[in-house]
Amino acid sequence: MPELPDVEGFRKVLESCAKGRVVRRVDVRDTGVLHGVSARRLRDALEGRRFTGTERHGKWLLARTGGPTLMLHFGMTGRLVCARPDDAVEAHDRVLFTVSGERQLRYRDQRKLQGLWLPDDDFEVARMLDRQGPDAMAVERADFEAALSSRRGSVKTVLTDQTVLAGLGNLLADEVLWRARLRPGSRAGDLTEADRRRLYTQMRRTLRSAVAAGCVPPRDSWLTGHRDDPAPTCPRCGDPLRRTRMAGRSTVWCPRCQPDGS
DNA sequence: CTGGGTGTTATGAG
DNA sequence: GCTCATAACACCCA
Missing domain, CATH: 1.10.8.50 (Helicase, Ruva Protein; domain 3)
Structure with missing residues (x-):
């Protein structure tokens, strides 16, 4: 599913579901989608922080937090869903971010071809994106x-x-x-x-x-x-x-x- | 059981 | 260095 338009849609989901809200709980149900970060570190780094803003470059989605940046890639089957914390968890919900205001952002992915990264700073973010050409929406x-x-x-x-x-x-x-x-x-x-x-x-x-x-x-x-x-x-x-x-x-x-x- | 699917990376050949 | 094909990753479906 995910190409630029889909990822832009997920960016909007992230904005409306989680922007400005405090992360209360991070629940990693499948560590297979984590890259370069453990479930514990993801939780420790994000719980208590606020999602402050979103960016997209190509098929990459970035969630800024004031601390480390959450980077998401959706492979062929990934999605980002806004749910309520008490909604039934689905089979491919891999990571759940419960935020203030009774919302829960869910990284849902069947095939786990890509996943989540948590670069520490802008230098690391830039390094992850350094092989990407210009964004197809923004290119002159x-x-x-x-x-x-x-x-x-x-x-x-x-x-x-x-x-x-x-x-x-x-x-x-x-x-x-x-x-x-x-x-x-x-x-x-x-x-x-x-x-x-x-x-x-x-x-x-x-x-x-x-x-x-x-x-x-x-x-x-x-x-x-x-x-x-x-x-x-x-x-x-x-x-x-x-x-x-x-x-x-x-x-x-x-x-x-x-x-x-x- | 087989092959195909909106993605990326590594590897080897030319 | 560039180009191209292939395999691998993991899972569902026809």
């Missing part, structure tokens, strides 16, 4: 275009490479390329100026609506609405969609709307 057009031109790989691989651009995942990349009418396998460095501008514009539009929806919405009018159809057809031209594999990820595109550039 010139920087976006420069990043693409300097790469020789396929444009889809480049778009989903978090060290180049942070935030786009498999679904978003396919969606944006379909909207920009670019074949996923085109070489990023071979795109024309017009191609790059179109790609940037469509990325912004797509992100704007996906963030508003809190996810990449599986709407009929979007490519994403059809990727799991048994015989998917293009919502724009009606031709059959192709499904291929790039960099180990399933890739859906329309041979007619996304013509071969060369």
Whole structure:
């Protein structure tokens, strides 16, 4: 599930559920999601502190506390949920943060591919993010275009490479390329100026609506609405969609709307 | 039982 | 250094 729009949704959950509230209790139900921090230290560091503010970079979510910073990554199946402390705990609720005001923030994750970190200071935070490219929502057009031109790989691989651009995942990349009418396998460095501008514009539009929806919405009018159809057809031209594999990820595109550039 | 899934990292080859 | 493929992580579902 989680790409930039989902994580932005989780940031809002964190804001409305826990910002300004004191952490009363930290309950680690599965230490498998903790990275570089023990359950005891997570508890000792956070209990009694207040969640003061939130930030997001790409698919990373940061919860500031005035002390150490809680950093969350959601892998493929992670979520952040606001519950009441007495709500039934679900099977994949891995860490529960009970905060003042009868609320409970829950890190829920089925597969545990990522999890929680607790860097001590800004230096450590920066070190954790030092390989991330610019955030896809915030990146300027010139920087976006420069990043693409300097790469020789396929444009889809480049778009989903978090060290180049942070935030786009498999679904978003396919969606944006379909909207920009670019074949996923085109070489990023071979795109024309017009191609790059179109790609940037469509990325912004797509992100704007996906963030508003809190996810990449599986709407009929979007490519994403059809990727799991048994015989998917293009919502724009009606031709059959192709499904291929790039960099180990399933890739859906329309041979007619996304013509071969060369 | 098998393969696939909205992610990341390590590793090896070219 | 860059690019690409693969495996691994862990769990559910068809």
